[in-house]
Amino acid sequence: MSCHTYFGFKLEDAVRGLKRALRDENIPVVSVREVDDRVVFAIDVASETGEIILAYHTTKSHPLARLGEIPAIEVTVDDHLPDVKPVLTMAFLRGGG
Incomplete structure (x- = not known):
């Protein structure tokens, strides 16, 4: 699992930003579920299902x-997913939500 930290974001802004970035890249979101203080996205990239x-x-x-x-979002991505780092960058580059 790869891990990235983005500072200055609340969880709801990060969720909105990631949903928008995935939609912009035509990456299907299989499910979104909330577990404790985390939100788990199941996505399908090139027939590979993984989690963010x-x-x-x-x-x-x-x-x-x-x-x-300082608020921070820790993003963990499954290793077997193709490179989604540009999608994460876009999710947070626009200021989250």
Whole structure:
């Protein structure tokens, strides 16, 4: 599983942004389910089904954390999925939701 962290986002913004980015790239979302403080997307890319997991947390390890805790989204992607990093970039580049 590969892991990426995006700072400054709330979970609902990350979910909206990822849904939009997947839709823009014509990647079908098989299901979206909420588990604790995480949202799990099951997607189908080139006949491979895999998961993208969004987990919300706050951190003090960011340079702006001296002003207070910074929200962050930890994104975990199944290794067997083709490269979805550009989709993740677009999901967060536009500012989430």
